[in-house]
Amino acid sequence: MNPNLASLHxxxxxxxxxxxxGITPPHDKAPIVLSIGEPSHPTPHFIQEALLAHSQGLGIYPTTKGIIELRLAIAEWLAQRYAIPVAALDPDSHVLPVSGTREALFSFAQCVVDASAAVKPVVVMPNPFYQIYEGAALLAGADTYFVNTTEATGYLPDFASVPDSVWQRCQLLYICSPGNPSGAVMSQQQQQTLLNLAExxxxxxxxxxxYSELYDDEAQPPVGLLQTAYAMGNTAFKRCVxxxxxxxxxxxxxxRSGFVxxxxxxxxxxxxxRTYQGCAMPLPTQHASIKAWQDERHVIxxxxxxxxxxxxxxxILSxxxxxxQPPASFYVWLKTPFSDTEFARQLFAHENLTVLPGSFLSREFNGINPGANHVRIALVAPLDACIKSAHRIKNFLNIL
Incomplete structure (x- = not known):
């Protein structure tokens, strides 16, 4: 077995x-689960219809690169969304369809990390974080370095605290903006600093x-890394994915559709x-994805x-x-009056409401666990369930 498996959390x-x-929640309160970021709004009908309309494609092996129509739709969406000239994005060389970001974020590290380097490589990531980053780094044979995000830093990673010795060993930096779990958004200036460090x-x-398309202010969509790179004159997007x-x-x-x-x-x-990994996107999924990337009305x-x-x-909860309210994402990153694990446990016991302890999303680093005394609440349930949840948390806090 891969010995690095033993290091996974x-x-x-x-x-x-x-x-x-071992907890039996009250039977008179219907369960509400807000712990997982699984959207529950209906998938648009036109996406479902496109999937069914191209079901004959199930009889054909898809290619790893995907059909040109999909890559072109993605390139055009990127250009429109991030104010990049469409001519600067070649659908043949700058875009690659993937089976959702989860598998791509993981497999990317397996591809780009060189574990045979003379000095053991480091993968840097925010803390708290999407645990795929950590698992990907460990299984690629790298060390991890966590950059704490706290209330003092606006829940953005404190990259200024990273010593040069770490940057010198760094082969890969994961960033997440809008952030999970806080919804904090990196500025273009912050991204420029990172691009200079990468260079x-x-x-x-x-x-x-x-989470880039889930934002509060229609006039201020979150900036993207390719947008920042292009604005800096890095028109080839070097070191950016x-x-x-x-x-x-x-x-x-x-x-399970996305792109890099x-x-x-x-x-x-x-x-x-990826041609060896064997994760090509099925043709019906590709055609449904084209329709999704070409329509903004459902996203608005x-x-x-x-x-x-x-x-x-x-x-209600205030x-x-x-x-x-965060500037983006669908999470509330709520501070708790005592231990986040005990808060989540008692909330479930008293109110039949499930939220995720923040310390489960982070690691203790430099003497603190930045997820401690927070819970992540995913407002993915229908409106009435979110309203009920706010009342239940309010009642729970009032009892305390």
Whole structure:
């Protein structure tokens, strides 16, 4: 067996199941689960119809690179969304379809990390983080270095605290903007600083942008890494790879459809890796994805639904505790009055409401666990369930 398997941590939801073990919640309260970021808004009908209309494609082996129509649709969406000239994005060399960001974020590290380097490589990532980053780094044979995100830093990674000795060993940097779990958004200036560091120390930036289309202010969409690179004059997107998905944007997590885009030299080698990995996107999924990337109306409506839930949830809960709406994502990153694990356990026991302890999403680093005394609440349930959840948390806090 791969010896690095022994270094993997249990997944957050495995820990959550153990935390809830032995508790019988009240039977008079229907269960509400807000622990997992699984969108529950309906998948648009036109995506489902396109999937069915091309079902004959199930009889054909798909290619790893995907059909040109899909890559062209993605390139055009990127250009429109991030104010990049469409001519600067070659659908043949700058875009590669993937089966959702999860598998791509993991497999990318297996491709780009050189574990045979004279000095053991480091993969840098925010803390808290999407646990795929950590698992990908460990199984690629690298050390991990966590960059804490705290209230003092606006829940953004404190990259200024990373010593040069770490940057010198860094081969890959994961960033996530909008962030999971806080919804904090990196500025273009912050991304420029990272791109300069990548140039200086020769590492790759993998930008997880799967929450990029869930933002509060229609006039201020989150900036993307390719957008920042192009604005800096890095028109070839050197050392930049972005990861996008239809899961959150189009409420289609089961479609398993996304893409990576950026540095053509990196993607050429990642494409070669993927031809062996064997994860080509089925043709019906590709055709449904084309329709999804070409339509913005459903995405605008999706944001409206989340705004309604944030407004209602925060209006109720703010009567009992401080709570803020993030600039993006569908998460509330709530501070707890005592241990986050005990808060989540008691909330389930008293209110039959499941949230995720923040410490399950982070590691203790430099003397602190930045996820401690927080819980992540995913406002993915219908509006009425989110309203009920706010009342239940309010009642729970009032009892305390």
């Amino acid at each position: 249990p997944y957050p939801f495995e820990k959550l199941a153990q935390l809830k073990q 200086q120390h020769d590492f790759i930036i993998a930008s997880d942008e799967c 972005v990861f996008h998905s239809l899961s959150k944007r189009s409420n289609a997590p089961g479609l 885009a950026g540095d053509a030299d990196i993607l050429r080698q990642y494409f070669q890796y 409506d999706n944001r409206r639904l989340y705004r309604e839930k944030f407004t209602a949830f925060i209006s 009567e009992a505790c401080p709570v803020n």
